[in-house]
Amino acid sequence: GVKVHFPVKRGLLFDRTVGHVYAVDGVSLKVEAGQTYGLVGESGCGKTTLGRAVLRLVDVTDGEVVFDGTDLAKLPEEEMRRFRRRLQMVFQDPLGSLNPRQNIESILSEGMLAHGIGATQEERREKIKAILQRVGLPANALSRYPHEFSGGQRQRIGIARALVLEPDVIICDEPVSALDVSIQAQVVNLLEELQEQLGLTYLVIAHDLAVVRHISDVIGVMYLGSLVEEAPSDALYAAPKHPYTKALMSAVPVPDPEVEDRRERILLHGDLPSPANPPTGCRFHTRCPWAQARCAAERPELVDAGEGHKVACHFTAEIESGELPLTRPTD
Numbered sequence: 549g550v551k552v553h554f555p556v557k558r559g560l561l562f563d564r565t566v567g568h569v570y571a572v573d574g575v576s577l578k579v580e581a582g583q584t585y586g587l588v589g590e591s592g593c594g595k596t597t598l599g600r601a602v603l604r605l606v607d608v609t610d611g612e613v614v615f616d617g618t619d620l621a622k623l624p625e626e627e628m629r630r631f632r633r634r635l636q637m638v639f640q641d642p643l644g645s646l647n648p649r650q651n652i653e654s655i656l657s658e659g660m661l662a663h664g665i666g667a668t669q670e671e672r673r674e675k676i677k678a679i680l681q682r683v684g685l686p687a688n689a690l691s692r693y694p695h696e697f698s699g700g701q702r703q704r705i706g707i708a709r710a711l712v713l714e715p716d717v718i719i720c721d722e723p724v725s726a727l728d729v730s731i732q733a734q735v736v737n738l739l740e741e742l743q744e745q746l747g748l749t750y751l752v753i754a755h756d757l758a759v760v761r762h763i764s765d766v767i768g769v770m771y772l773g774s775l776v777e778e779a780p781s782d783a784l785y786a787a788p789k790h791p792y793t794k795a796l797m798s799a800v801p802v803p804d805p806e807v808e809d810r811r812e813r814i815l816l817h818g819d820l821p822s823p824a825n826p827p828t829g830c831r832f833h834t835r836c837p838w839a840q841a842r843c844a845a846e847r848p849e850l851v852d853a854g855e856g857h858k859v860a861c862h863f864t865a866e867i868e869s870g871e872l873p874l875t876r877p878t879d
């Protein structure tokens with residue numbers, strides 16, 4: 549039930565609240581230990597804000613973020629410190645998140661010092677060397693600076709920075725979207741290997757369905773602050789049920805040009821509405837090809853739709869059976 553609403557301020561001193569941006573508006577999901585939950589949706593759907601809310605990098609307006617039996621959302625900052633080491637984040641832009649003036653040893657030591665890991669600099673250095681090797685970077689990386697590495701290597705440094713703190717959970721925010729396609733698979737494979745070796749739990753945030761497909765056990769699809777569909781990865785790819793997921797999937801290219809693409813094409817018309825002024829009822833009704841009068845009036849709950857899917861749509865069964873007429877063109 550997590551909500552993150554940002555106040556919109558106006559006035560000379562920006563002291564007058566004139567509205568809210570409903571970035572995350574009541575999302576419930578569960579990430580099992582040792583598994584990967586892939587969270588997808590267009591930019592601006594609230595997926596990154598949700599990831600940040602889990603780490604308390606933004607304030608949670610309402611709802612609970614339960615980790616290991618403790619609700620982090622309401623924890624005083626002092627107590628939250630105990631959990632910070634165990635929940636780490638890997639950012640989208642490796643260069644932007646690494647201080648260009650610090651060498652790699654200094655970047656990786658910072659968090660270790662803050663969390664009291666390693667009694668001496670020598671001990672910390674040995675640990676950093678071991679982690680650099682684990683993520684596929686040479687030991688001499690220690691004394692070098694971020695600009696001396698390629699994009700893929702910098703993302704490995706970002707992953708190493710998280711790993712030196714021995715976390716249980718890593719939130720990967722668009723971990724490969726800034727990288728060349730040829731490098732993306734290497735970083736995704738590395739994340740998978742590390743999960744297997746270290747028993748890590750991942751929340752992987754991405755706008756690209758192709759990225760989360762292979763790495764995720766479960767995928768959740770967000771639209772304008774809400775979770776609209778959730779299913780095991782294979783089930784979601786085999787048969788998406790929510791109209792928005794269908795549209796996202798129909799935009800993913802078929803990898804083999806020899807294979808005939810028989811999928812239904814669903815083109816979405818119009819832009820993503822503003823999260824400061826979301827549509828009434830089902831938030832997708834302004835773009836949904838099957839929208840009916842009820843959709844604008846009543847917000848659908850995320851409910852069990854069989855075959856492992858949870859779907860937030862009033863007409864899942866009717867769309868599935870082909871009974872519901874289209875109210876907008878799909879291409």
Ligand code: SF4
Pocket residue numbers: 790791792830831832833834836837838839840843848860861862863864
């Ligand atoms: Fe489309 Fe209505 Fe279902 Fe929303 S509830 S996805 S508008 S059919």
